[in-house]
Structure formats: C-alpha cells, structure tokens
Amino acid sequence: MSHFLHASSWSKLWRYLYPHHQQCISCAHTIIGLSVYEGLCHACASRIPWIMKPQCRVCGRSIHCEDCQRQVMQHRGFLLNRSAVRYNTDIRSWLAAYKYRGNERYEAVFGQLMVEGYYRLQAELSTHFGCEWFPAWITSVPASTNRLQERGFDQAAQMARWLAADIKLPYLPLLERTRQTMKQSEQGRQERIRSMAGVFSYSTMAGSLVHDVLQRHHEPYGYRNRISSYIAAPAVPMQASSLQTNQSLRVSGQLEDERNANRVIPILLIDDIYTTGSTIHNCALALHELGAQCRVQFQVISLTCARS
Ligand SMILES: [Zn+2]
Ligand SMILES: [Zn+2]
Incomplete structure (x- = not known):
C-alpha cells in the first residue's frame, strides 16, 4: 500500500x-x-465557522447556552456533544446542496469537517484526562426510510463512514427508526422534543456487531469517572444498567457477561446537526438498551457537523 x-x-x-x-x-x-x-x-x-472553544461543555455550543441548564437535560442519554462548526448561512446552503440536491462533491467537504471536529474533541478530552482518549467505535443517527428513498443516501452514515475510515476505527450501523417523523426543520422546539421520543431502537444485527467487536478487544476503557467529573453526568445510563438483570436478553456466555458487565465502552454517535439534542438523546437511549442487552455499559458522546 x-x-x-x-x-x-x-x-x-x-x-x-x-x-x-x-x-x-x-x-x-x-x-x-x-x-x-x-x-x-x-x-x-x-x-468555515469552526467552533474552536465551546462555551457549553454539555452541547458544545460556541455561545452562552441556556438549553443545557434545563432540568430535562440532567436526564439526557448522552454525556456531551461537540460540533465541528456553527450552523451559519454557508453551512446551511452546503448542507442543503448535499442533502437535498444530492451534490456528491460535498461528501468530501463534510467528511473533512467531521475529521477536524473529531480531532478537536479528542484533543479536548485527552487534555482533560491526561491520556489519549478515543472511542471504541463510531455509529450514526439513522435516516428515515422516506428520506433515504428521497435522497438515495444517509448523510449522517456517510459522514460517520468517512470519519471512521480516516481515523481507522470501526463503523457499526447499530440503530434504526421505529417510525417516520416530520422533517425537524418544520417543527418547533417542543414539537421536536415530543416527536422524537421512542423513534429509535437498535437494529436486529446490532447485538452481534457489538459482540464481534468486544471479542476482538479485551482491554477495558476506563474513562467514565474522570469524564463524569468534567461535566455533570446524566442519570440515564444508570437506569439503563438496571436493565442488565433481564436474563432473557443475553447474547453471550456467563463468564463473558461477567467480564463485560464491568466495562464502560465509549461510543461516538454522529449526526449532521445538533439543534435541541432530542435526536441524540433518543439515539443514546436506544444504545443504552443495546448495552443492557450486551451486558456492557455504553458511554455515548456525540459529534455533529454543525451546532445550530
Ligand atoms: Zn448547551
Ligand atoms: Zn469558493
């Protein structure tokens, strides 16, 4: 090569x-x-409107953020979000050309934005931990089948695949939509939050994809306590861990279950835009359910191209 x-x-x-x-x-x-x-x-x-220094440690916004002060955000399923760029008029028109008009040349542009956004996220967390931080694998917010048929591709999956190939980490398509939703750009804040509840679940293949990767990587990921001290940790992963008592959901043998139960696996979730955080939150809940099925605890960190 x-x-x-x-x-x-x-x-x-x-x-x-x-x-x-x-x-x-x-x-x-x-x-x-x-x-x-x-x-x-x-x-x-x-x-390019890079977000060099996020002002909000939770959602990665570049300006003062009141969204993450809300009580409901204490129960979010993800630990933190970072976005590569602000959602300004340039990014809006580039995303429209890419998503709605299918201009494939934008794939490289957005792929490069995601790679830079990733390295910025990694540098921030690695500085905080005093050791190199990296996720175990990358997954993405799935497009609805309607949107997939309209556009012929899933832009979040394309961004995630581009990033995964660049930083040489596995990309695992773990999630799917349980029902169709309205375009979020046509909804207000409260409508978005309500309409996204329960929209995502893990796919039928997800358990075996995770199982395969876990079998190949035995080293523990030990960032949880330290990352929780960086920002207020959400309560949701603890609720998800209580699901681990459901014996019927097991995918692996007893010994492996016991070993995995102590593992916290950092996962990087990719999407194109972060607006209210409800899409990321609901995907994270589905990932925690998958974690419970696989008897591991996931720590969901999201990277989106733009923060609106
Ligand atoms: Zn925020
Ligand atoms: Zn130009």
Whole structure:
C-alpha cells in the first residue's frame, strides 16, 4: 500500500498540476493551487465557522447556552456533544446542496469537517484526562426510510463512514427508526422534543456487531469517572444498567457477561446537526438498551457537523 499513492493524493496532485480543472463547489470560482479543503477555494475555506472553544461543555455550543441548564437535560442519554462548526448561512446552503440536491462533491467537504471536529474533541478530552482518549467505535443517527428513498443516501452514515475510515476505527450501523417523523426543520422546539421520543431502537444485527467487536478487544476503557467529573453526568445510563438483570436478553456466555458487565465502552454517535439534542438523546437511549442487552455499559458522546 505504501508505494501507491492514495486516490485522494492522486486527485490533489492532478489538481495541483491542472488547477483550471477545479471550480469551488460553493462560489464556483476557480481554485488556484492546492486547496486545503477538497472542493473549496481558499476564500470559502477561510470562512468555515469552526467552533474552536465551546462555551457549553454539555452541547458544545460556541455561545452562552441556556438549553443545557434545563432540568430535562440532567436526564439526557448522552454525556456531551461537540460540533465541528456553527450552523451559519454557508453551512446551511452546503448542507442543503448535499442533502437535498444530492451534490456528491460535498461528501468530501463534510467528511473533512467531521475529521477536524473529531480531532478537536479528542484533543479536548485527552487534555482533560491526561491520556489519549478515543472511542471504541463510531455509529450514526439513522435516516428515515422516506428520506433515504428521497435522497438515495444517509448523510449522517456517510459522514460517520468517512470519519471512521480516516481515523481507522470501526463503523457499526447499530440503530434504526421505529417510525417516520416530520422533517425537524418544520417543527418547533417542543414539537421536536415530543416527536422524537421512542423513534429509535437498535437494529436486529446490532447485538452481534457489538459482540464481534468486544471479542476482538479485551482491554477495558476506563474513562467514565474522570469524564463524569468534567461535566455533570446524566442519570440515564444508570437506569439503563438496571436493565442488565433481564436474563432473557443475553447474547453471550456467563463468564463473558461477567467480564463485560464491568466495562464502560465509549461510543461516538454522529449526526449532521445538533439543534435541541432530542435526536441524540433518543439515539443514546436506544444504545443504552443495546448495552443492557450486551451486558456492557455504553458511554455515548456525540459529534455533529454543525451546532445550530
Ligand atoms: Zn469558493
Ligand atoms: Zn448547551
């Protein structure tokens, strides 16, 4: 592999030699020289609204956040969210071109945003812990079948796969939707929160996917106590752990169950936008139910492309 150039390296070399072949996907200006972010000119790349220093440790918002002061957030299923960028007019129009108009060239742009967002999250948590933090695997918020049929692809899964390939971690599609929902962009805050309750569950294959990965990795992940001191830990994982007494849900043998029961597995959950947190919360609840079935405790940390 080492003596072959990766496909994206070839395309970068090609564009460097023949820059007139490349137009910026955002402003349509010609890209001069090598672009830092594949598909974007320097001017557009310099306007990416990165969230460098989150003001809210829970949801990763870049400005003062009152959402996470609400009582209901004490019972969230995820530990924290971080987003790569703010949801400004540029990001809104890029996401629309990608999601609704199917412009595939944006896949690389969003993939690169997720990779940078991940490294920022990892640096933040690693600094806090004093050791390298990384999740055991990556999963994503599943698109509804309606949306999948309309668009032909699941943008959160694409972002998650891109990130997983880049940082060389497994991507496990663990979740599915139990029913269709209205487009969230057409709903108010309270409606969103109500309409997302119970929308997600783990898929029929999820138990065996988790079981396979757990069999290959025996080292414990020991971040839970330290991460809980970083932010107020939500109460939900404890409720989920009480489900572990359900003997009929076991997927593995007795000895393995006992060993796994002490393991806390950090999972990175990917989505395109974080708005109220209700989608992430409900996905996290489904993941905790899966954890209970597999007799392990999951710690859900989410990374979304944008924070609205
Ligand atoms: Zn441009
Ligand atoms: Zn917040």
